[in-house]
Amino acid sequence: MQIPSRFRHLMLSLFVMFNLGFESPDQRVDRQNDLVSQAEMSLSKAIAFYHSIAIEGGYVYHYSLDLKEKWGEGKTDDFTIEVQAPGTPAVGESFLRAFKVTGKQEYLNAAKDAAYALIKGQNELGGWEHKIYFNRPLGTMVSFDDNQTQGAISFLMALDQEIDDTKLDSSIAKALEMMVRSQLDHGGWPHRYPEQHNYHDFATFNDQGINDCIRVMLEASKYYDDTAFEQSLHKAGRFLILSQLPPPQPGWAQQYNAYLQPAWARSFEPPSVCPQVTLHNINTLLDLFEFSNERIYLEPIHDALRWLRESQLPNGKWGRFLEIGTNKPLYYDRDRIRVNSLEELSLERRTGYGYEIDIANNLMSTKSRFDRVFHSALTTSEDDQVGSHAVDYLQLEEHVKEIIASLDQHGRWIASNDKFRAETPGERWNGQYRTEDRISSALFNKNIATLCQFLESNKN
Secondary structure, three states, X not given: OOOOHHHHHHHHHHHHHHHHOOOOHHHHHHHXXXXXXXXXXXXXXXXXXXXXXXEOOEOOOXXXXXXXXXXXXXXXXXXXXXXXXXXXXXXXXXXXXXXXXXXXXXXXXXXXHHHHHHHHHOOOOOOOOOXXXXXXXXXOOEEOHHHHHHHHHHHHHHHHOOXXXXXXXXXXXXXXXXXXXXXXXXXXXXXXXXXXXXXXXXXXXXXXXXXXXXXXXXXXXXXXXXXXXXXXXXXXXXHHHHHOOOOOOOOOOOEEOOOOOEOOOOOOOOOOEOHHHXXXXXXXXHHHHHHHOOHHHOOOXXXXXXXXXXXXXXXXXXXXXXXXXXXXXXXXXXXHEEEOOHHHOOXXXXXXXXXXXXXXXXXXXXXXXXXXXXXOOOOOOHHHHHHHHHHHHHHHHHHHHHHXXXXXXXXXXXXXXXXXXXXXXXXXXXXXXXXXXXXXXXXXXXXXXXXXXXXXXXXX
16 A cells, blocks of 8 residues: 555654654764765865866766767767756856855866856857857857857856956856847747747747746846846746737747747647646746736736646656647657657657656646745644754755765766767767766766755755
């Protein structure tokens, strides 16, 4: 018989409090201090190693253990870094967070090196493309795909709060001016800038493009006194409200043409209503409400949440694309070839793209967030909170111990049996994979975040 989750949590809370009772206060302090010391040493060793493999201060996604092979979006080289996470801005953010927690100058220096790599790769328009090629001329296009330009700006602005650097100031001013200039008249942002005369000109929510642009404007409004950012947010908020589709499918599409109609992007991305996009937009609406306290941003959410709950597939997942009018999942191979099920897709599309997604946990947390904002926090007894915090801290401790133990003598965390695309230069990927141990920027960022969280929780 399965025990209900609330009872499992209560049992775990009682177990934690009972076992902690066997430790004297002095023993507990000694144990925590020892683990803090180990976490600090691991942080230092890991950051020293990762800083040592920088390319002009920047980073890619993966490295072979001998550092001879490098990968970003595909195989890369010793003259190229990635702007998209988990590349240079994300690694820079890890260094910066470690500096904020410990105050160690070497961590700040590593963050500055990452920032200078981005500044070196910033193009004349004020933004970034997917990669920075140090052995080629700068690009002539700004990409808002996958948090590329937005992530770079966010990191540079965060670093700007810690140091005074005219080069950094100039880069941020140029980037933010571009963000305002590139915003479309109706309030969204395109996939790419300047005009490409194709679907890249459409207002694009795919991969959280517009959501990340709004986040940058929220951060800029917090950091800098310029009414242009608040005006930009007002335009963007209006666009979010206007682009919500009508009942009975009150969600959002991945991209919209100039007439605010759902539109084709790539040949396997049809006009449709998109659950994942809708979930991201609900959270952005909540961000805008918390920034402005304008209740208009809460009004679209009730219907959108209801539609999301009703759109779950029998297998517990959601279709990435739901047909307008029928709410049925859509499956498209390349060249706009529609098939009837996931199984009928080519291997390359079936394994290389998420046509069915699991958003259950994110939907639950978003609904909880909406309830907290709209109705106030859920009531919990003080005793339950104490038990919950004890459980959370114990789980954090155990995770930190695992992270410390998995750091090797060189200061590396190894992604064991990492599975990735087996690509042949000049040929379209055929759905095949390689598996081997690699050094991973994503794993580095994740472990640094956990160590920093632990050290923050142990500050007096």
